[in-house]
Amino acid sequence: MRRHRSNLGTLLHHVHVSGPLSRAALAERMGVNRSTIHGLTAELAAAGLVREEPPTGTTGAGRPSFVVVPESQRVSVLAFDVAVDRLTAARVGLGGPILDRRQVARSRAGADLDTVVRELAGMGRELLDAAPAGTTVAGIGASYCGMIRPGDGMVRYGPEMGWVDQAFGTELERALGIGLPVAVGNEAHLGALAEYTRGAGVGSPDLIYLHGDVGVGGGILVGGKPLGGEGGYGAEVGHMLVNPVGGRPCLCGSAGCLEAEAGEYAILEAAGRAGEFGREAVRAVARDAEAGHLAAAAAVAGIGDWLGIGVANLINLFNPSVVIFGGVLREIYEVAAPEVESRIAQHAMPVSRERAKLRVSGLADDATLLGAADRGFAALLHNPLKVE
């Protein structure tokens, strides 16, 4: 039964990632014939996971083919996103649409585990109460701005929130109490996967995603697979030392880390906004810089220099096909691209950078949330009908 289970999951994965696909397209992608697709689709349809719709027109290339459509409104997951300045919960449908969402802003950094879990669980219950009758919840995923232990979703270290070894995954699971585990991932790891699946990194298996929150997170794909390392804690880009002599102190206890030089505190301070907080304050600096305000422009250029050094190092180390700027780094990069590119030209080896593209996130503030949703869908996609 393993091959059958695997084919069911592969078909569902294709429509989850690509949206509606004709039987012919699925047959080609999966290397099986159309009658196999027909049989698999019938099973998935009987389980309420997909439906078939008649073709809307002829393509000129052979007879028209029925279209397999994910049941996005009926089949969903709960996805949570813990950022320093904002908690988000959403119900995300098969295929990726955000069906419903709750969000609370926070006015300052830091909140304890109990508070965060209580707020998330409350939003999660609201989403479930508001879901139409007949909706299924296939899983739960969560994104957190810190280092996450694979398996149980323990936050090993989240300096921006001041968390060390907090049992986030198990506590959120308990608080939700709907009998489903919570798959937790680091926000930038999840953002990298989401950008690869349906954002600015589609087709780029050697991908670096930089996520600007209070700190600078990193998610790296090597040959299409997340760089985890020995314990799953890889890609801590924000704590790469870039300024060893007289660097700014970092929340991690070191100084001169990339996120100390190019993170939120550095940006706001350089722009004369020390004491302000959160992504909207950082975006205001980027807008001011674009509008020609001198202090803001100088601040963003300075940040761009450090960011460019960090990216140059990553290009030398990973020879990526694409580097994606996400979170508030999206807006920072849009203004500081000249400084970033100049540093890359200066410090990245020509052979290493000759085909590396720089892009902004295609999913904007939803990259991490959509990555969390995909964690929630993983079990369903692995074994859609729970076939043994």
Add this chain to the structure above:
Amino acid sequence: MRRHRSNLGTLLHHVHVSGPLSRAALAERMGVNRSTIHGLTAELAAAGLVREEPPTGTTGAGRPSFVVVPESQRVSVLAFDVAVDRLTAARVGLGGPILDRRQVARSRAGADLDTVVRELAGMGRELLDAAPAGTTVAGIGASYCGMIRPGDGMVRYGPEMGWVDQAFGTELERALGIGLPVAVGNEAHLGALAEYTRGAGVGSPDLIYLHGDVGVGGGILVGGKPLGGEGGYGAEVGHMLVNPVGGRPCLCGSAGCLEAEAGEYAILEAAGRAGEFGREAVRAVARDAEAGHLAAAAAVAGIGDWLGIGVANLINLFNPSVVIFGGVLREIYEVAAPEVESRIAQHAMPVSRERAKLRVSGLADDATLLGAADRGFAALLHNPLKVE
């Protein structure tokens, strides 16, 4: 036939990597029964690739099992190693023994493609002439101290030798003229693989290998696979910018790169030996430092600081299980371990470093050469009997 070919290659791979293995051990590793091993071994023995020897004693665990031994003396490859200060050629037997070796030292950096190829080909021919009758040459591998294009062995960039886009692989193949392609790899990439296969990294699939030649090369394994990146040029550790303000100029045209701060020129200059050249001069500094000479000790400690910053960054980025110091960094690390470890404690995240081991190369100056040999063996191990 594919499964059969694959089983033959897998068995040969096991004895190549592990040396003589009993049929019982092979059966267990490969998940097949002993009679299958018997059949595969018979085919490989008929082709002269392995032989079977009677068991030397009973183990107490079941009946004693014949031992499958690689035909190391008969089946070999040519392996070449181009370092800045030394050219090496060797005949390496199946199973990894270096059967014969030629070496020429160079007294200064830089040599053109024609000269290097002529010298290597001359040594290669000598090795072939000296090989016993009945010896087979199964392939050719070469290690080069620069960025290598996969496929054709073009040296895209080798700043230490001053090479840009030099057709090293094809020229060496032509000069040898024995009808076998030359598989070329970057020295540190090959060193990483060799340490993983039979050195200090056995059992550590998330591995970083740092190779000190004139520069600092890097080879990185992620989940047991070499980190190549989009074009195969990943792991350029030596050009990570570690000293952005007032750093030493680097051969690559930038300044403050890890290899500018921790490479041969920096070491020799700091120790008052500017103008000297090559690994033996660097090793003399390490020996002097160990013996308590103040200038040498201060030089090595300073190098250790920069090296520690570089390693801390790599630990944050890769969460490796092991970091291996090879080439002259072996001797440098043995003296500068306190500085390296202090920097790691200061700049690497505790969660990222909690299980990272620091080790010196298990293969010493032969790591890169043995990695090249394994490239030479790849085709044989993929398809030992050239079964279609």
